Amino acid sequence: MPEPIITFDKVNKWFAQFHVLRDIDLEVAQGERIVICGPSGSGKSTLIRCINRLVEPTGGAILFEGADLAQLSGRALRHARRRIGMVFQEYNLVERLTVMENLLCGRLGYVAVWRAWLRKFPQADIERAFELLDAVGLGEFATRRADQLSGGQRQRVGIARAVMQNPE
Numbered sequence: 001m002p003e004p005i006i007t008f009d010k011v012n013k014w015f016a017q018f019h020v021l022r023d024i025d026l027e028v029a030q031g032e033r034i035v036i037c038g039p040s041g042s043g044k045s046t047l048i049r050c051i052n053r054l055v056e057p058t059g060g061a062i063l064f065e066g067a068d069l070a071q072l073s074g075r076a077l078r079h080a081r082r083r084i085g086m087v088f089q090e091y092n093l094v095e096r097l098t099v100m101e102n103l104l105c106g107r108l109g110y111v112a113v114w115r116a117w118l119r120k121f122p123q124a125d126i127e128r129a130f131e132l133l134d135a136v137g138l139g140e141f142a143t144r145r146a147d148q149l150s151g152g153q154r155q156r157v158g159i160a161r162a163v164m165q166n167p168e
Contacts, residue, residue, distance in 0.1 A: 010024070011024040012058045045089060064080055091155060099157055106161040106163075107165070129142075
């Protein structure tokens, strides 16, 4: 078996008096696919959000290629986050932006701040975004605002945005 890319070592998460994650041990190897299933409120989203530290674990360690994510900050944390793709259950699209602009948000960790601010993304990123929109069946929606999409269309934009990141 290949070396794990992500390792959960006795991960715990408390929200006030609620022990949501309890001593989670899990290894995921490069290219491996896993399913995390359980009833609503069982901690699935919390577990996933701990990986990129949108939620901080209360205890234990989450290792990404051997580095403890809880110990990363600043540039090192940003670098790790851009290597981890995530599709949000709630879509997390910027409603007032176009579908294309939302896709290009997947490249924010790779471009200079001034380029992102002026929406001056490299041509290769724009071409890749069009390819991904076609792949998810939304090629003709590139200029449509995100708030004009159905729930399923929003989810496909979220998937394309995660792939746009080129995550490992």
